[in-house]
Amino acid sequence: MAERVAVIGVGLTKFGELWTKGIRDLAIEAGAKAMEDANMNSKDIDAMYVGNMSAGRFAGQEHLNALIADQTGLNIPSTRVEGACASGSLAVREGMFSILAGQHDIVLVGGAEKMSDVSTAQATTGLMGAADEEWEGFHGLTFPGLYALMAKKHMHDFGTTREQLAAPAIKNHHNAIMNPIAQFPFEITTEKVINATMVADPLTLLDCSPISDGAAAIILARESVARKYTDTPVFIGGTGLSTDALALHDRRTLTALDAAVRASKRAYEMAGVTAKDIQVAEVHDCFTIAEIMAVEDLGFFKKGEGGKATMDGETQIGGKISVNTSGGLKGAGHPVGATGIKQAAEIVMQLRGDIGKRQVSGAEIGLTHNVGGSGATAVVNIFKR
Amino acid sequence: MEKTGIVGYGAYVPKLRIKAETIADVWGQDAGRIINGLGITEKAVPNKDEDTTTIAVQIGKNALLRAGINPKDIGAVYVGSESHPYAVKPTSTIVAEALGVGTDYTAADTEFACKAGSAAIQMVMGLAGSKMIKFGLAIGADTAQGAPGDPLEYSAAAGGAGFIVGKDKKQFIATLNDTFSYSTDTPDFWRRPKADYPSHGGRFTGGPAYVRHVAGATNGLMDKTGTTVKDYDYVVFHMPNGKFPLAMAKKLDVPKEKLMPGFVVDKIGNTYSGCSLLGLAATLDCAKPGDKILVTSYGSGAGSDSFSITVNDLIDKKRNLAPTTEDYIKDKQYITYPTYAKYRGKIV
C-alpha cells in the first residue's frame, strides 16, 4: 500500500436510552465532536460513509446518507453502508478504500442507531432481520436464542462453565465505569449474572447487551494530509472482511465464527502482525459467549479456553491482552450501527494515549472485531500508532 | 354402486392430559363423584401448537403409512370437526398440502357436531363407490371446547382418526358393508357464531338426543342389512362420556366386552368429531380377519351414522405400519389447570 490512511478525529455521543434525541440529532452530535477533535471544519470533509442497520424499522427513516449529509450542511458524496451489527466497521472499510482509491483526502465515517423509539418486542423482532428470517425467525428464534445455541454447544464441547460465561459481562461492566459515554457504568457480580432473568437458556438478561441509542464518528485522512491536523495520527494497518452462512444452522461449527477467523487472518496479514502483537482489542460482545468465542477466534487464546482466560483476568485492563476497555457492547451499550465506529474510536484513543483512567499503558497496536448477525459478517480492523 | 372399503386408517391423540380430579379441585367439586358420574378419569388436550389441522395431518400421515398408496391418487379430502381453526378457509386443503395430495382433488370441511367425521366417511364412500375418485380421505378431528366450570370441561378432548376409502377389494383392510343414517332437528347442543364455548340442553342431551338417534341408526342398519347384535364381534357407539355408550349397549343387548376394544373415552375423553372414528381405529388395532364391527356415531343437532364393517386378512399386515391408538393413549404427560387454561386460550 503506497500511502496509509489515518484516523485524525473521533466523536461519540452518550450511549443509552436518549429520549430527547432522534437519529439525526445523534449522528450530527457525533460528527461535530469528531470534527472538533480533529480541529477541522466540515468544509474539509470530502465524503461521508454512514453505518446504520435498521433506521427504516426503528425510526421509519431510510435514505440516511443524504439525510446526514444534509443535516451536516454538506452536499458531498455520502453513502449508507449496511451489514447488520457490523455496519459501522463496514463503513470504516469503505471510507478507507475511497481514500486509497485516490478519490478523497478526508472522509467522515459515522454510525448511528436509534432503537428505543420502538417496543422491546419490536426491537427484538427488528434485530432478527439480521438472521435468516424465513428459516430461523419463522420458528420463533431470537438473537439471544442464536447465541444461546452457541453457548450451549461451547459449554458441551469445551466444558465452559456458567461462571466463566459470566466473566466478560463482569469485566466489561467494570471497564464501563471508566467510560463517560457508557450505558451501564456499574459493577455486577457472578451471582447477579447467573440469577438474572433467564432470556434464552443458558443466557440471562445480564449476558446480553442492551437496546441502545447512540452514534459515533471518526475522521479518516490520507497520511500526507493527516499530519496537517494532528501530531498523533493512528493508522489503519489492516482490515479483513469475511462472510458466512446467514443462518446459524448452515455453518460449519457453532463454537467459532469462521467469518471472524478468516477476517482476522486477512487483517493480521495486511498489517504484518500476529495475534500476539495486539495489546488492546474491542470485540463484539453482543452476548457474553460472543466475547469468549471472539478471543479464541482472534487467536488470543486456544479454542475452548476463552472462558477460563477471561475468568482468570487475562483480558482485563493490563492483563495479557486488554479486551473491551470501553465496556464493550455489554457495558457501554450497543446502538447497532454505531458500534463498529465506537470500537474504532476506543482503539484510536487508546493508541493516542489520551483515554484517561482506562488507558492501557504503552498501547501501540489495537484491533476491532465487529460481527453482523450471528456471525454471517465479520470485520476485523487493525490500528497502529 | 361398488362396494368400498378401508385401505388405510390412522389415529392421533395429543400427548397432554389433564386429570378429572385436577379440574374438580379448581371448581371445588367432588372428583370421585364426577369420575363415577361421567366415567372419565382424564382427557387429552392439545398442546399450545396443536389444532384440528395439525391433528388431522398426523392422522392423514398415519393413514397413508398403512394404505401404502401414492397420496396423489387421493381424489377427495374431507375433514370433519367442530373446531376448524378458520371460520372461513378449509382445514382440508392445508391437510392435503401437507400430505402431498397434489392438486387434483376435491375437498371440503364438514361440521355436524360430533358426527362430522362419520359424515365425511359416507361422502367418500359415495364418491369411491360411484367411481368418481380412486381413493378418498375422511378425517374426524377436534380440539373440543368446554366452558370453564361446565361439566363439558371434564370431557371435551382433542384427537381423532381418519380413513382412506377405496374401491379395489384387494386393497381392503376392512370392507364397508353398508351404512345407515338417522337424522332429526333436535337442538341438544350448539354453538352460535363468535361464541367461545358451546351450550347444551343438560339432561335433554340424553333420551331425545343421544339415545333416540344412536338406537335409530343402529336398529335401522341392522334392519337394512338383516343382521342382529349377535352378528357383530365388536360394537362402537359414540362416546360423549363413559356412561351413555354403556347404557346404549345395555339397551340394545350388546355385551360390554364387544364395546371395550373401542372404548377409549375413559382415558382420553370425548374427542367429538374424532370420537367414534377413534373407537373404530382402536377396534381395528385389535380385530382379527373375519371379525364384524358395528359403528354408530352421534352428532348433536342431531343425527347418527351407523356402519357395518367386515375385517379382512390385510389387517394383520397393515396394523403395525403406524402407531396404534393405544400407543398414543399410553404416551402421555399431565398438565396443571393453569397450563391447561393457558394452552386452551381461556386466559390469554
Next chain:
Amino acid sequence: MHKANVPMAWRRFKSKYNLVGTKCTKCNSSFYPPRLICPKCRREGKIEEFEFKGTGKIVSYTIIRSGPDGFEKQTPYPIAIVELDEGARVTGQIVDYEDSDLAIGKKVAPVFRKVYESGKEGIIHYGIKFKPEN
C-alpha cells in the same frame, strides 16, 4: 413486524409443511432449507428437489423465555438446531418433550405443528417441529 405477509408465507408452504429441500446430484449434498446453487459444485452442480425423512439429532438447543412478535404467548419454548440423518441442519422447535429430552445428541422426529398466528385475524402459519424419539 417480521410476520410474513400472505404471499411470502404461501410460496414456502411446500418446504415448510414437509422438509422439502434440494439436492445436488453431482456431489450428492442435500440442502434444507433449499438452495438454488450448490456451494461446492456451483455452475457444474445439478440441483433437484429432495424430501428429507425428517429424523435427526439435536446439535444444540435453548429455551426461549422472551419471544418475538407472534411468539410472546408461547414462551417458554425450546428451539434446536437439528442435524437431519441425510446431513443438512435445520432450526426448529422441540415439542412434546420431557426435560431430560433436551440434550445434545438426542434423537428427534418431525411433527407438523402450528408455528405462529398473524394475530387473531390473520393467517395461521404451520411448519415442522421436532419431538424426541425413544
